[in-house]
Amino acid sequence: MARKIVITSGKGGVGKTTLCASLGAKLSLGGQRVLLVDVDIGLNNLDVVMGVENKVVFDLVDVIEGRCRPKQALIQDIFNPTLFVMPSVHSYNHSVVTAENVKMVLSKLEDFFDYILLDCPAGIDAPFQRAIYSADEAIVVVTPHISSLRDADKVINLLSSSNIKKSYLVINRVRGDLIMSKEIMSVEQISELLKIDLLGVIPEDDEITTSLVIGNNMQGKSPSSYAYKLIAENLHNGSQNIYDCTCRYRGLWGFFRKNIRRRV
Amino acid sequence: MLKPNMIGENRLKRVLINDKKEFSPELTKILKSELYEMFDNYLSVKRESMDLKVVINGKGGYDVVITFNANYIKSYGIVV
Ligand SMILES: Nc1ncnc2c1ncn2[C@@H]1O[C@H](COP(=O)(O)OP(=O)(O)OP(=O)(O)O)[C@@H](O)[C@H]1O
Ligand SMILES: [Mg+2]
Numbered sequence: 001m002a003r004k005i006v007i008t009s010g011k012g013g014v015g016k017t018t019l020c021a022s023l024g025a026k027l028s029l030g031g032q033r034v035l036l037v038d039v040d041i042g043l044n045n046l047d048v049v050m051g052v053e054n055k056v057v058f059d060l061v062d063v064i065e066g067r068c069r070p071k072q073a074l075i076q077d078i079f080n081p082t083l084f085v086m087p088s089v090h091s092y093n094h095s096v097v098t099a100e101n102v103k104m105v106l107s108k109l110e111d112f113f114d115y116i117l118l119d120c121p122a123g124i125d126a127p128f129q130r131a132i133y134s135a136d137e138a139i140v141v142v143t144p145h146i147s148s149l150r151d152a153d154k155v156i157n158l159l160s161s162s163n164i165k166k167s168y169l170v171i172n173r174v175r176g177d178l179i180m181s182k183e184i185m186s187v188e189q190i191s192e193l194l195k196i197d198l199l200g201v202i203p204e205d206d207e208i209t210t211s212l213v214i215g216n217n218m219q220g221k222s223p224s225s226y227a228y229k230l231i232a233e234n235l236h237n238g239s240q241n242i243y244d245c246t247c248r249y250r251g252l253w254g255f256f257r258k259n260i261r262r263r264v
Numbered sequence: 265m266l267k268p269n270m271i272g273e274n275r276l277k278r279v280l281i282n283d284k285k286e287f288s289p290e291l292t293k294i295l296k297s298e299l300y301e302m303f304d305n306y307l308s309v310k311r312e313s314m315d316l317k318v319v320i321n322g323k324g325g326y327d328v329v330i331t332f333n334a335n336y337i338k339s340y341g342i343v344v
Pocket of ligand 1 (some may be wrong): 009012015018019045172174203205
């Protein structure tokens with residue numbers, strides 16, 4: 001039976017969908033059967049991030065409304081044969097998508113996968129509640145900004161009084177050069193204040209933007225690709241290897257890199 | 265002079281504490297009333313002076329501070 005994990009944040013635009021797609025890719029590269037489900041109905045993007053937007057025939061709403069069977073709404077990833085996406089492209093008729101309906105769809109698929117990752121909408125209202133209802137675990141994504149951390153703290157509190165049994169923290173868009181010069185909070189400062197287990201850290205990386213434009217879903221050897229790989233391993237094995245965003249800015253080369261980065 | 269990372273940490277701490285200290289008014293009312301009943305067995309409590317504050321204590325828990333004025337201690341027999 002699959003581990004069902006919702007990827008959430010509170011604040012919008014912090015990298016949930018990107019993490020969902022990239023983590024799914026890394027888990028499937030490690031041999032896991034992974035299903036990504038877009039529960040961000042109306043503001044869906046998982047299909048685009050996965051580069052499968054042209055392949056969508058049926059979606060989650062079609063399954064719920066009985067127009068197709070759950071398996072007919074699955075799209076296989078181009079690069080990883082054990083990675084599948086269930087998109088949600090219908091922006092109308094939200095009301096049919098209840099938490100119970102989503103759970104029922106997932107229950108029909110969970111025996112065929114090792115992981116089901118749910119891409120959650122931003123916010124803490126009904127769509128958020130609907131997304132977390134079917135999951136057992138949650139990954140809370142934050143960026144090192146006070147507004148994002150504050151919203152995440154509210155989400156963490158809500159998760160602790162919900163059906164979620166275990167929550168993890170992922171800190172995204174971290175700039176090692178700014179941590180080194182003490183201009184932003186360190187990873188340790190953030191995880192200590194939010195008080196949930198740190199699953200991983202992802203550096204700010206232009207490669208993510210490029211990879212999203214061409215739709216190749218982090219196949220390269222960029223720092224963020226490596227960070228996603230560590231997160232997948234930590235999630236799967238329970239290891240605690242956290243990407244060190246500051247390592248590129250240490251030593252003589254690091255000194256130059258840091259100064260160049262500040263000036264451009 | 266504090267570095268920006270420490271200023272950020274202090275600001276975040278303050279925001280998180282403020283967000284959490286909101287104890288629902290209903291619960292505060294119930295607690296106050298039950299505490300009044302309990303203290304009133306031993307002290308002559310001025311009901312309107314009773315105040316209850318719930319704050320996050322930095323260790324993930326809450327500090328609950330109760331203050332009130334009492335006119336006198338009630339006599340409730342001789343304690344040996
Ligand atoms: N580590 C990173 N470095 C650079 N850019 C990033 C990083 N992570 C995410 N991004 C960029 O941030 C933007 C928002 O990411 P994404 O869509 O994954 O956020 P989201 O949390 O799913 O947003 P929403 O709340 O709207 O669903 C995207 O353009 C993405 O390319
Ligand atoms: Mg998204």
